[in-house]
Amino acid sequence: MLGPYTRTPHQLAEDYDLQQKIDLEIKMREGTTKLLAACKHPVQSLEASKSLLTSNERMNAYIAELQQRKASEKNGNFKNCCANVEASKARVSVSEIRIPLIWKDTDHFKNKGDYRRFAVFCLLKIGTEIYDTALMNYVDRSMTDVSFDDIVVFHHVPSDFKLKLEVYSKVIQDDLSIASTPRKIKKKISSSVSRTFGRKLAASLKDEFSENGPKFDLIAEATLTLDDANDCVRTHDLVIDSENRQSSLPLFGHFCCRLAVNPDCINEERISNYLRVSEKSDHHSPKEWPVYWASLKNFKLYLWKKRLADMMETKMQTPDIIIPINKNTTVKAIKPSVFNITSNDNKTYSLFVLNEHDLQLWTDHIKQHIEDYVSWKSAAENVMEIPSPTPSRTNMILRQRVPGSLYDETPLNGSTLKGSLKH
Structure with missing residues (x-):
C-alpha cells in the first residue's frame, strides 16, 4: 500500500515530463537572452522580447503546477490513476482571431492625431500549455482591426477547461530599453522544486533580470469555456486593463475567434x-x-x-x-x-x-x-472540425536561416541539465 508521501509510477512519469519541459525552456531562454543582447534592429528585439515573455509565462505555469502537485501530495489528494475508464479528453482549437480597434474619426479617416504605432501579439493558455501568436508590427490608425492567421490546437483537454486569451502590446519607439523579465518568478522557485534544480533554474533567470529589452504590456484578456465553443466565428467580451487604457492600443472591448472542440471519443x-x-x-x-x-x-x-x-x-x-x-x-x-x-x-x-x-x-x-x-x-x-495547427515559427526560421545570420552567430548552451525534482 502506498504511503501518503509516496508517488505512483504515473506521478513520477508526469514529474519527469514536466522537468524535461523546464529543462527545454531554460535552454530556450538562454539562447533568446543572447539573441536579445545581439539584436541591432527593433523588430529583432521585439521578437526576442516576445519569446522571453512567452517563456516566462510557461515557467510560471510549470512552477504553479509543481506547487499544486506538492500540495496535493502533502494533503494526500491523489488522482485515481488506476480507474478502469477515464473521462474522454478533447482537442481544442482557436483560429481566426480578430481584435477590432476603435480610433477617433480624425485619426482613422483624416489620418491625423494619434501617430503611434504598436506591436501586438496574443498568448493562448490552457493549464500548462501556452502558445503565442505571430507578432503584428506597425499597427496604426490606418487599421480597423488586428487579425491573426495563427491556428492553435490544444490536446488532452478536460471538459471543464478554461482557455485564457491575453493581448500584449508595445508602443514602437526608438528607445527600447525596458527590462523584459518579471522578478516574481524567482520568489516561487524555492518552494516548488528541489534545491539543486532550483539553483539551476534561478541561475538561468539571474542574467535575464539584468538584461534590457522591449517590454510588452498586458492590455486585455478573456476567458473562454466549453459553452463558448462553436463551429463558426463568434464574438466574445474582452476585459481591458484599466491601468494601461490611456497609453495602450485603442481596443473596442470585444474580439472574434473560432473556438472548436472535438472530444477524443468521437474519433477514438x-x-x-x-x-x-x-x-x-x-x-x-x-x-x-x-x-x-x-x-x-x-x-x-x-x-x-x-x-x-x-x-x-x-x-x-x-x-x-x-x-x-x-x-x-x-x-x-x-x-x-x-x-x-x-x-x-x-x-x-x-x-x-x-x-x-x-x-x-x-x-x-x-x-x-x-x-x-x-x-x-x-x-x-455537433461535430466541430479541428484545423491543422500553424507550423512552429521557430522551426521555420531555423530551416530558412542563411549562413552568417544572427542565429548562426549566437551560441547556444548545449549542455544538458540533469537536475531532478525532489521526491
Whole structure:
C-alpha cells in the first residue's frame, strides 16, 4: 500500500515530463537572452522580447503546477490513476482571431492625431500549455482591426477547461530599453522544486533580470469555456486593463475567434469485442443469440454481424445495428453475463458478453460514454472540425536561416541539465 508521501509510477512519469519541459525552456531562454543582447534592429528585439515573455509565462505555469502537485501530495489528494475508464479528453482549437480597434474619426479617416504605432501579439493558455501568436508590427490608425492567421490546437483537454486569451502590446519607439523579465518568478522557485534544480533554474533567470529589452504590456484578456465553443466565428467580451487604457492600443472591448472542440471519443474507439445481441424479448438462451462485432465510439454502439478486416472496410460498410448513446441512454447488468441498453426511444437491447469478466468493463465504458456526452454538451451533439495547427515559427526560421545570420552567430548552451525534482 502506498504511503501518503509516496508517488505512483504515473506521478513520477508526469514529474519527469514536466522537468524535461523546464529543462527545454531554460535552454530556450538562454539562447533568446543572447539573441536579445545581439539584436541591432527593433523588430529583432521585439521578437526576442516576445519569446522571453512567452517563456516566462510557461515557467510560471510549470512552477504553479509543481506547487499544486506538492500540495496535493502533502494533503494526500491523489488522482485515481488506476480507474478502469477515464473521462474522454478533447482537442481544442482557436483560429481566426480578430481584435477590432476603435480610433477617433480624425485619426482613422483624416489620418491625423494619434501617430503611434504598436506591436501586438496574443498568448493562448490552457493549464500548462501556452502558445503565442505571430507578432503584428506597425499597427496604426490606418487599421480597423488586428487579425491573426495563427491556428492553435490544444490536446488532452478536460471538459471543464478554461482557455485564457491575453493581448500584449508595445508602443514602437526608438528607445527600447525596458527590462523584459518579471522578478516574481524567482520568489516561487524555492518552494516548488528541489534545491539543486532550483539553483539551476534561478541561475538561468539571474542574467535575464539584468538584461534590457522591449517590454510588452498586458492590455486585455478573456476567458473562454466549453459553452463558448462553436463551429463558426463568434464574438466574445474582452476585459481591458484599466491601468494601461490611456497609453495602450485603442481596443473596442470585444474580439472574434473560432473556438472548436472535438472530444477524443468521437474519433477514438473506446472498447470493442464480440457480443451476442437480442433486439427484443428472446426466450432463447443468450448463448443462442446472434454474434456481432461491437465498437463503441462517437456516442454510438456500432454492431456488425461479422468482424471487418480493416478500418477502411469499417468506414465503407454500414453497421447492422446502431445504438445511440446519449443523456437518455441507460445501461444495467441483469445477469452475470448480460446487460441491457435502453435508448431514448425506449427500445431495449440485450447484450451477452462472451467472457463473464468483460461485463463490468462494457458497462463501465458505456456509462462513461454517457457521462462524456453530458460533459461535452454541444461538442458531443455537433461535430466541430479541428484545423491543422500553424507550423512552429521557430522551426521555420531555423530551416530558412542563411549562413552568417544572427542565429548562426549566437551560441547556444548545449549542455544538458540533469537536475531532478525532489521526491
